Amino acid sequence: MSLQRFLHDWAIPGAIGLIVAAALLFALPHLRAPQQATSPSTEMQGPVSYARAVNSAAPAVVNIYTRKQDPLSNHPLSNHPLFRRYQKERSQPSLGSGVIVDTSGYILTNYHVTAGAEEIAVVLADGREAQATPVGSDSNFDLAVLKIDLPNLTAIEVGDPERAQVGDVVLAIGNPFGVGQSVTQGIISATGRDISNTREGTYPQSFLQTDAAINPGNSGGALVDAYGKLLGINTTVVEGRDYTGGISFAIPANIALKVMRDIIEYGRVVPGWLGIEARTVNPNLARAFHLPSTNGVIVTAIYNNGPAHLAGLQPGDVITHINGDPINDGEHGIAAMATLRPGETVTITYIRDSQVHNTEATVSEQPRPREQT
Structure with missing residues (x-):
């Protein structure tokens, strides 16, 4: 076979075919051979950031500052310098957190955060401040409902605590130690915890247990899932002489919202x-x-x-x-x-x-x- 015929019959058509095939693979990537499947360990890795969840939930979490009236203000020695110093120390505001659950201004927090308060100030994540009006509370559930009057409020999206599973990632958002809004991360450690035998006056209910750090000031704040949806209201931690953290409890959101609706409608909880x-x-x-x-x-x-x-x-x-x-x-x-x-x-x-x-x-x-x- 002559060289000219070989080029005409085989080499030139083959080269043209390779060029066309390469062009098709470049233009239509789905025709390429599938890549090796991702390993199970890679598939089980979580997101590298929970910023989207925080950005969704944080605007609805508020800092709460309360001031209680000193019952000794009319004491005969109230004008003594040492007594005035003592009074000043007693009148320091206490700290807590709360969650906006309705754009009309309703806020859920803990009863123990606002109990006996003469003044309740709320500071939003965007820096705005407002005086809060107590709507009602229930000590057995350790829940209180407040109301503020501000425009353009962001209410938190509510999740489904009944579907929460041990091992689910959760975030606790609140105002620990008064340093300002902070976020801690952990997992659901247990569901359905009944801690009524550990706290006087607590109504039996199924608490969510988490190892997300809950510190003084976090009470009343939000426990949210990895998507920023409300799962519960942080309420208490296990206390003990050698306690080093890691066992905290939250009131499930469905129970907290039922309590809130009862307080708004009836002025009290109606189980x-x-x-x-x-x-x-x-x-x-x-x-x-x-x-x-x-x-x-x-x-x-x-x-x-x-x-x-x-x-x-x-x-x-x-x-x-x-x-x-x-x-x-x-x-x-x-x-x-x-x-x-x-x-x-x-x-x-x-x-x-x-x-x-x-x-x-x-x-x-x-x-x-x-x-x-």
């Missing part, structure tokens, strides 16, 4: 009531009642003519869901009750004689002890 007494299902009870698991709470008593009685529930029934949400144990059951409101109709899923049933009950307000039968 929902189904008219039952119940206990956690342990392995022995699960075997005795032929239950597939220990999830749920077993009804031990029914109040006559109460919502549960009128809905057909009986002692021995095992409640597994309320409005489709699982009741995994006694603490979750108490938390679920805390979010119910009188007049609300709920769907209750329960097990009786190994059969699953559903019924509806209209929640009522708990009557006084003498009214219960």
Whole structure:
């Protein structure tokens, strides 16, 4: 074969084909061979920054400064220099945090932050200041509602604390030690913590536990998820002689908002009531009642003519869901009750004689002890 024919039949068409193929790969990158799959360790790495979450939530978190009246101001020795110095020390403002949950100016904070305060000043993240008006509070839930009158307020976006899982990244935003708004980072260490036996007057509820640093002044601030959505109101830490940090608690946002709505509407907290007494299902009870698991709470008593009685529930029934949400144990059951409101109709899923049933009950307000039968 002559060189001229070889070039005409093979070399020139081949070169043109290579040039066309290269051009197509450059113009259409999806035709290229797929790259090696990302390793599992790389896929599980979190974001390098939570700035977007902070930028979303921080404008709704406020610093709270309160001043309490000194009950000794009318003491006979009030004009003595040493006494005036003592009074000055006592009148120093206390510090705390709060969360704007409504653009009309409603703020959630802790009861212990504002209890007994004569003056409450709020400083926003943008530097604006306002005097806050107390709307109401409840010491059992350690929650208080304030109201400020300022334009262009940013309300925090609320997340779903019921879906929070151990290991989820969380951020605590508040005013620790009065240094100004600060952010700490940690994870959800546990859910459904009942700490009512550690604090006098605390209503039993399912707290979120976190290892994000919570210091004096953080009380009433926001615990948010990695997207900046509110999961809870930071309220307390474990205290002890050798305590070095790492165990803090937050009131779940759904409970806090229910308390706020009650305070605004009724002037007090009105816990929902189904008219039952119940206990956690342990392995022995699960075997005795032929239950597939220990999830749920077993009804031990029914109040006559109460919502549960009128809905057909009986002692021995095992409640597994309320409005489709699982009741995994006694603490979750108490938390679920805390979010119910009188007049609300709920769907209750329960097990009786190994059969699953559903019924509806209209929640009522708990009557006084003498009214219960």
